[in-house]
Amino acid sequence: MNYNKKSIEDIDVSGKRVLCRCDFNVPTKNGVITSDKRIVAAMPTIRYLVDHNAKVILCSHMGKPKGEWKPELSLKIVAKRISELLGKEVIMAADVAGEDAKAKAAQLQDGDVMLLENTRFEKGETKNDPELSKALASLADIFVNDAFGTAHRAHSSTAGVADYLPAVSGFLVQKEVSIMGKALTNPERPFVAVLGGAKVSDKLNVINNLLEKVDTLIIGGGMAYTFLAAKGYAVGKSLLDESKIDYCKEMMAKAEAKGVKLLLPVDVVVADTFPDPIDGPIEVSTVDADAIPADKEGLDIGEKSCALFASAVKDAKTVVWNGPMGVFENPTLAKGTIAMAQALADSSATTIVGGGDSAAACEQLGFADKITHISTGGGASLEFLEGLELPGIACLEDK
Ligand code: ADP
Ligand code: MG
Numbered sequence: 001m002n003y004n005k006k007s008i009e010d011i012d013v014s015g016k017r018v019l020c021r022c023d024f025n026v027p028t029k030n031g032v033i034t035s036d037k038r039i040v041a042a043m044p045t046i047r048y049l050v051d052h053n054a055k056v057i058l059c060s061h062m063g064k065p066k067g068e069w070k071p072e073l074s075l076k077i078v079a080k081r082i083s084e085l086l087g088k089e090v091i092m093a094a095d096v097a098g099e100d101a102k103a104k105a106a107q108l109q110d111g112d113v114m115l116l117e118n119t120r121f122e123k124g125e126t127k128n129d130p131e132l133s134k135a136l137a138s139l140a141d142i143f144v145n146d147a148f149g150t151a152h153r154a155h156s157s158t159a160g161v162a163d164y165l166p167a168v169s170g171f172l173v174q175k176e177v178s179i180m181g182k183a184l185t186n187p188e189r190p191f192v193a194v195l196g197g198a199k200v201s202d203k204l205n206v207i208n209n210l211l212e213k214v215d216t217l218i219i220g221g222g223m224a225y226t227f228l229a230a231k232g233y234a235v236g237k238s239l240l241d242e243s244k245i246d247y248c249k250e251m252m253a254k255a256e257a258k259g260v261k262l263l264l265p266v267d268v269v270v271a272d273t274f275p276d277p278i279d280g281p282i283e284v285s286t287v288d289a290d291a292i293p294a295d296k297e298g299l300d301i302g303e304k305s306c307a308l309f310a311s312a313v314k315d316a317k318t319v320v321w322n323g324p325m326g327v328f329e330n331p332t333l334a335k336g337t338i339a340m341a342q343a344l345a346d347s348s349a350t351t352i353v354g355g356g357d358s359a360a361a362c363e364q365l366g367f368a369d370k371i372t373h374i375s376t377g378g379g380a381s382l383e384f385l386e387g388l389e390l391p392g393i394a395c396l397e398d399k
Contacts, residue, residue, distance in 0.1 A: 001389045003181025005396040006168040008045065008144055013054040015110055019140035020045065020170060021157050021392075023147040023376065024060035024078045031077065039081050041376065045146045045170035046086065046113065055108035057140055058082070059096070059116040059157050060147065067123030079115045090115055096122045097135035105139040119157040126155050133160030146170025149377040151392030152384075162395035169396050172376065177393055179373045180320075180384050183352055188317035189215055192349075193385075194309070194340060196221025197323025197357065200244045202382075206322070209387040211254050216261040216316070218309050220301045220325040220336060224265050227252070233290045236270065238298035263312055265289050267302030269326065269333060274299070278329045300326025301336035310343035319344055322355040322385065328365075337361050345370035354381030 008018075022042045027034045049056045063073045076092055083090040091114035094100040101116050108114060116139075119125045124132030133156040137143070143165040145151065150158045151173065161167075169177065183191070193214045195203055200223040210217055219227055222239035229235050230248035255262040267288050274297060275282045286302040287293065301309070313319055321344060325336030344351040345367045353362050353371050356378030362368050375381035383390060 001394060002398050003177050003185060004399045005174070005177055005393065006399050007174040008048060008168055008170055010399065011142065011166070011168055013049055013052050013142060016054055016142050017057060017105060017108065017140040018049055018054040018142045018144055019057045019059065019136060019161065019165070020049065020144040021147045022058055022060045023149045024075060025062050025149065026078065028077065031072070033077055033081060036081050038376075039078060039085065041172060042146060043085055045144070045172065046082065048171070049144075050086070050088070050111050050113060053110040055105075055110060056113040057105055057108070057116065058113065059119055059136070061120040061125065061150070061157070062118050063120070065118060065120045067120070067125075069121050073118050073121075075115055075118050082113070082115065086113065088113065093117055097132065097139060101139060119155070122156070124156055126153070128154045128156050128160040130160065130163070132156040134164055136161045137164035140165060143167040144170045145392050145396060146172045147392070148173050148176045148375070148380055150380070151377060151390045152380040152388070154391035159391040159395045167396045169393075173393065175373065176375060176377070176381075179350070179352060180354075180375065180381065183318050183320055183350065184213060184384070184387065187213065188350065190316045191318040192216040192218065192313055192316040192320075194218040194220070194313070194319065194321040195323050196223060196325045197355065198222040198239065200226045200241045200248065203323065204244070204247060205386045206382060207251050208254075210320075210385060211251065211258060211260055214260060216263065216312050217255060218263045218312060220265055220305065220309065220340070221323050223323065224301070225298055227264050228289055231264070234292060234294065235298065236292040236294050236296045238292065261312070263308060265301045265305040266308060267304045268292065268298040269300035269302055269336070270296035270298050273297060275327065275330045275333070278327065279331065282330060282332050284332055300333040306336055306339035310339060313340075313343040313347050313349070316347060316349045319347060319349045319351045320385065321351070321353045322358055322382065324357055324361050328361045334365070338365055341365055341367040354378070354385065
């Protein structure tokens with residue numbers, strides 16, 4: 001996949017109708033936005049378009065209305081928030097690409113901003129229905145994709161519309177693609193990848209692809225136990241995907257053949273059971289990775305592993321991290337994840353964090369501003385690391 005894509009700075013938007021796909025999938029409670037982070041993140045692109053005299057037509061999905069018109073998932077509250085941040089009226093369409101949207105789009109003056117209704121109110125959206133894509137395209141002269149979180153989906157408003165309009169990236173997508181694209185095509189070395197999280201099976205293809213690229217692969221979190229089992233260790237009641245033990249053996253052999261250093265935990269923090277509630281009090285002890293008692297469950301990496309992993313990160317020039325090292329939602333079991341976040345924060349490497357929970361962990365634990373790039377897309381960043389082509393990016397014009 002070509003990561004060298006045109007952005008809004010590479011084309012003339014003045015006087016043009018610009019359809020800009022954003023990620024306004026914000027959390028709400030009782031009709032109130034509980035975090036406007038995603039709206040704030042979209043503002044640089046919106047302001048650029050306004051300042052350059054475009055006629056701006058914003059669109060996004062919110063939640064999962066599944067083709068039904070659900071008033072509680074209307075984007076009206078988003079229009080209001082953008083309007084407050086912009087200090088300027090945002091015209092709200094009553095539909096996605098129907099009569100009202102068409103009429104309002106036709107009347108836009110240079111620098112005006114309008115917002116379409118929730119794209120997933122239309123059944124065609126998630127099916128990438130050409131009829132909807134055409135209707136969306138008919139509103140505008142240019143398509144801008146600034147929603148990385150949905151870039152791995154081929155939907156009408158994320159990719160289909162680009163069949164009918166010149167398409168470029170907004171600033172958010174541009175940043176994602178340039179930083180992660182560089183890491184995957186031409187990384188500064190040593191290149192270290194850190195994987196964790198709950199399941200090996202989720203990240204199988206990521207491991208396989210990263211082994212082609214990295215100098216060191218660190219595996220922690222719940223996925224480490226299937227690797228430890230593949231080494232012949234007993235893992236007690238820890239997370240184990242028995243069907244993937246052979247796969248892990250293959251990956252260890254591949255790492256060895258390629259000269260990639262594969263690091264696994266050398267000690268783990270264990271408890272009698274998984275904490276319930278997840279952040280409730282829990283009694284733990286630390287054991288060596290080859291001495292996990294049959295009645296214990298591994299829930300975090302131990303101190304020796306923290307030091308081992310941190311020293312591998314210390315000399316790196318590029319670090320990609322996806323998946324927490326332990327059950328970080330529990331303060332007693334967050335130490336491995338904190339140590340890893342600290343190692344990335346202390347490192348002079350280009351550091352990239354992807355994955356919803358890993359990004360949340362970095363933010364929650366206060367490391368976000370010391371990381372080069374925290375990806376806004378969980379699934380999308382994972383597919384990026386897998387080396388897959390993302391429809392919402394592939395559809396953009398090459399530079
Ligand atoms: P991301 O969203 O960053 O890609 P995942 O969704 O794959 O990460 O995994 C995150 C989850 O993994 C967290 O909820 C965390 O509690 C869980 N987890 C981490 N280590 C373990 C472990 N040893 N046992 C069980 N669950 C774990
Ligand atoms: Mg997750």
